[in-house]
Amino acid sequence: MTRSRWSDLERPPLNAAALRRAVVVPGGLWTGLDVVETTGSTNSDLTARAARGAPEGAVLIAEEQTAGRGRLDRRWTAPARSGLFFSVLLRPGEPGPARPDAAPDDSAAPWQPVPVHRWGWLPLLAGVATATALSRAAGVDTALKWPNDLLVTVDGEERKAGGILAERVTTAGPAAGGPGGAGGGPDGAGSAVVIGIGLNVSLRADELPVPTAASLVLAGAQGTDRDPLLRAVLRSIADWYGAWRAAGGDPALSRLQQTYAAGCATLGRQVRAELPGGRNLSGTAVAVDGDGRLVIAGPDREEAVGAGDIVHLRRG
Template identity: 45%
Template sequence: MPEPSSSASSDPARAPLDAPALAAALTSGSGLWRSLEVVAEIGSTNAALLDAAAGDAPEGTVLVAEHQVTGRGRLDRTWTSPPGAGLTVSVLLRPDVPAARRGWLPLLTGVALAEAVGEVPGVRASLKWPNDLLAADGAKLAGILAEVGGGAVVVGVGLNVSTRADELPDTATSLALAAGHPVDRAAVLLGFLRGLERRYLPWTAALGDPVLTGLARDYLAWSSTVGSPVAATLPDGSVLEGIAESVDWDGRLVVRTAAGTVALASGDVRHVR
């Protein structure tokens, strides 16, 4: 992995994260987190942790980048953010749950992220299945990408924090824009990772059961997809339209269409207004 940087930002809202303080605060007394590293620049935090997983890196490894230059979203889309303007973080997990239940892992991550963002005064957020965190106006705050390799699952999150409107696509926003005031990146990062641990450990102990752990209930409470008309572009390019009715035991989106009910394991979902 690249060496950590001590470079400072001229914008106080984009000051570098204090890696030693964050690592100490996160790992002290934790039942999951083993290490946290912050690097100044990297190609992809997910790719770096997938390489680390292949080298038997332990579960609970966290990698944060101030600037990611070849970040990826779902469907091979690119994801970029100005240095210090957001949170780019990946975590290495080795969930001992049935393979089908792993579909809940990005949804579990989304709930933890939504809860952390919900602590920011003035921000109202919701989750769009399967991997987006949206602001109240429907603009995208964050994306989540889960990838499998080296016997592990690496989950990456890209969250816009201090990003300005002129630095964002028309469909996106940031915490600072949504809240109307500066936001402490470190506090959001710690809140997210601690929340992820609180949900992940009981979920794995219950072999990925989303009902017994309350995950399914809490996901539905944050979801702006379930109950909405949706149009889903499927991997083969076809488009499926209907009403999103629920999320099933394996994390699939259940959509009622004119031809019947379909459970989607993947797809690019758009809310139809």
């Protein structure tokens, strides 16, 4: 039997037109929204669009990914229409539109470009935005594992229900040094960030790729309709991104740093950081610093980790 978009009525397709009407609004962050039936990776596809000069606020959603990518070259696979698999395009190095929350005397003032050294907060911002949206829209307490895993509780056990991957891309167009040009200076002009989010929504236990995975339905979600869940997440990302940009990317001024710390399940835990180059670092995760790095207190000193795989050993 040939599979169609209506072949699994328990997993109906997303309504692209309704989603577009809900989130692509005048003055909003989101400037375009596309839903495709299947693709290898929404991040790869949107990165290609960004390189050709696609505007900030483009959203690409796939009902199914055949080569979804996670951190450290891991693969993300799930049955069609069983989750939310999407990517968004942001251009924090370019001036933004007039801020809707600006005071009357400066309502025409656009956001200023965010310095590149603060862009590392974007995947953490996406994590905060997604977790807060899911808590409200699905009634699921969602925690964050540094740097960008989404955790839920199933049968008293923390499990991964989603993940986030952010990639910087050099783009083409006027912002990259002229029509058809390519560039991307140290100030971030001519560069974009593509953030991919994968979230298991309706996966059953026998469909999980690994025993440590989870889904919203297994975590007891009050609602698993993907349309309102996606709208809630996109609106939350827009809100947090707006606050972060209005603060010049300052994680403390925008309250991003404090909110991330409050929802981070890694802090206070005994962890092992598996670092690039094969080095391991064990200790207590004590803070997320101003650059978004995880601070681990070892026997002799504290060290800030900016990249690597974090293993939760036990609760502190």
